[in-house]
Amino acid sequence: MKEIVLALAIGVLSASGTWLLLRPRTFQVIMGLSLLSYAVNIFIFSMGRLKTAAPPVTGTGAEDVAAYADPTPQALVLTAIVISFALTALFLVVLLASRGVTGSDHVDGREPQE
């Protein structure tokens, strides 16, 4: 049943993220990107299937791959977490700079005209 729950979680996170991504204010977009990266990270992770109590930490002898959670997506997601932090940081700074320069926090750098 975990599969259903996690799939729904991915759906909720990505829907919230996408909604925010389409909003006009920079802060909303940055939150949207963060939520979307949670969703995508869990999505990639879930591609390795779900296993409980089987972390990919091996013993020292001959190993059976089926006994462990799939390490490959985990490795991918680990760097993705760090990179999405970098993305958030960069975007935040650009956002602040844009707000400082234009005086607006709209994604277009100016308030929408009538």
Next chain:
Amino acid sequence: MSVGMLLIVVLTLPFIGSVIAAGLPRNARTTAAILSWGVALANVICLAALWPAFQDGEVIRQEIDWLPALGVSLVLRLDGLSWLFSALILGIGALVVLYARYYMSPKDPVPRFFSFLLAFMGAMQGLVLSGNLIQLVVFWELTSLFSFLLIGYWHQNASAREGARMALTVTATGGLAMLVGAVLLGRMAGSYDLDVVLAARDTILADPLHPLALGLLLLGALTKSAQFPFHFWLPRAMAAPTPVSAYLHSATMVKAGVFLLMRIWPIFADTQMWEIVVGGAGLLTLLFGAWCAIYQHDLKGLLAYSTISHLGLIVLLLGLGSELGAVAAIFHTVNHATFKASLFMAAGIIDHETGTRDMRKLSGLLRYMPFTGALAIIAAAAMAGVPLLNGFLSKEMFLAEALAGAERHALFAVLPVLATVASAFSVLYSLRFIHQTFFGPPPTELEKTPHEPPTWMRRPVEVLVALCLLVGVLPAITVGPFLRSAVVSVVGLDPPYYSLAIWHGFNLPLLLSVTALATGVGLYLAFGKTINANPGGALGLRRFNGGYLFERAMTQLNAGAMVVEKVAGTRRLQPQIRVIVLTALGSAFVAVVGAGLAVNPPPLAPRIGDFAFAGLWIIGGVCAFAAAWQAKYHRLAAVVLMGGAGLASCISFIWLSAPDLATTQLVVEVVTTVLLLLGLRWLPKRNEAIRAAPNEERRSKRRRRIDLVIAAAVGAGLAAISYAVMTRPPVEGLSRYFVEHAYKDAGGRNVVNVILVDFRAFDTFGEITVLGVVGLTVFAVLRRFRPASDSLPRPPQMRLQDASDNRREGRNAGDTLKETMLIPQVVMRWMFPFVILLAAHLFLRGHDLPGGGFAAGVVVAIAFVLQYMASGAQWVEDRLTIRPIAWIGIGLLIAAASGAGAWLFGAPFLTSAFQYADLPLLGRVPLASAVIFDLGVVVLVVGATVLVLVALAHQSLRKAHKADETGPEGAA
């Protein structure tokens, strides 16, 4: 040196020279000239050394693998034809370099000029030495590109910019067509290799698509060779410095088209399309160019049109399709290059010494510059086809071929007449060039008194004119062998009989030649004055102006593009993101529908733990929804809620056997939250009560409804796909290898960490580089940062505390705050070593147990941030010097060095080694070199994270400084 090596040297030397020249200081005129001269001369010597290496019809090849998967390799191929063209390119190139040294003004950035010139020379070399169609097109386009730079060298002149742009547009468009033609041709022949293509003549001609391929190739050749109706770029290109004109329009650029025609001559020369298109274009261009040349008043303009005309002549000769025609074409290519280069140089000298190129202002220059005058007269006579000069010989061949063509084909019946007329025109404009410039009364409209140029500026002209004379008098000895080897490589091992003699007896071609000479002189005597008085443009062709049509077409194109941009473009971000999201959604939909999404039941029955998991995600999902809901008006709440969703995913990672992810996610969550909190203060206050106008309100409601549907579709789609994948049986992929080899080959039990620092270390290396770049970018953006004024006043609590401090004796504003923070401060200061210890622990256990470099690095950053939060930026920076930029650099260096260390053992980059060591207290531990790489990761992550956080935290200090220095206005 082997023959192949020599070829490689010939090709690469100009490019190397170009790069060196580009690095020279702006005023290094002589150094750049010497360098270029050395390069050209060295190449001439190499080429001369190559001459004995190939006999009749032989081909030297040197192959280098380029794109083996596509069957394309870099082939250098030298045969008689390419040798002859190389000789022209390098020989005239060397003379032009010498000439340019004296022509170019020291005020210009001359090294740049030589850099372009050498690069152009290299591109031309590459073109003629190409043994592969694709390679040929690449160098072809390179010549277009470098000629653009050369023509536009005086970019401060509008005419130079326009001329350069026009030349590039026309020739590069032709080149593009040619690329398609070359690909077609290659596919017909089954290979792009020139030798294979040349051998596959019958296969190609049997293919129904061959006229298309030929048409496209011809489009390339005819645009490059400035054939009618694509000729108009050439006169505009006269805005270039004269050495460029002398080089591009005599021996190189325009001859590239001719070269291509000669290359494909053996394949297509017999086809009717060839005769009609190539012959027709050549004939039209010959007459048109000659007619226009007569009416030019600009010396270079006259030479430009005469170049067009002579190129027409060569193209016509090739278009006749006869072997003798090809011989005459090759011969005239060489002759034209020599006399035209010298004439351009002479025109440049006249311009240089008199300050004008207008023939109406020039007169009687022979008395001021007798040597230059004599040289120009000989060169012009060669152009007119006067006996004892090289032009005469090839012109006679041309007339003979015109007569032969008339006999062979009814279509060519008028050819001898037209050829004679064109020759007469050629005599007319050559005579006008000389008479108007060098004879007559002394000039009256000049600003300075002309005199002879520096000796070395004249030398190149002397060499070229001497060649005109030598070839004209002793053709068989001087040019015979080279011509023969070139002819053999075009028409085959059994060339037709041709005689390189001055005297062939009284025959019809001679009669035509004499007629042309007499008619030309007669026409000049009769109409010379009228032509001089003619204000502009060739008689009867004034309305026809290809350049004007070109400009119109460009304007229309621009207008069309603007219409499209207006209709389809937007500068607003939201519609663009919407399009991106919809595209992603649509393509995922198509893929899913195409593959079919089989949904299986969950593999296991629900257990009690699953309900707890569901409870976790009910909280997580609510947090995510609420964060999306509140992000506009309640940012702080949104940040906290987003953290809730993050924690839910963190707990899921632990639950689902991914402890490394959970650790990293947790610490990254902390820094992200701190980061967002730091930024909040500069965002504008947004009031929920303020609403837009009703009209606007309705529109935005509609927009939001659409966005809601899109978001729901994305969520539903991702949920469905992930569920479908999760319930399928697992695919093993790479993981078996990783799990089985992690301990055995890499000495680590934590497979995720081993993948990161060992199996896929190169990816990680790229990743940390990105992280470092982001850190530096943030730093760079914030250095020039002018924060918006704070959105909120100080909170009421803080104001109350300060007021009370001010009321009481012996206390200053802020004292209460300090006292309040005292206990957290002490606690957090004491936490510092423990947090560092935790980081060290995470790092050291990382290879065998959950942990690792990324998490450890972020934890160290948290240790620093705690100090900033508790004690303020001022206090920390007074006591602690952190050099995050240095950390980034050192981290990257450690990671790179640990990778490069493998080279010492002859292993590829980032190969790791490990060994077990018995350490006191710790016992037997594996020591892997990958741990050093992981150390680099830690150091870099610390640097980048701290840099980002500190740079932002530091802004509060900077703001205060600013306010102190400039007073209240500073905040505005």
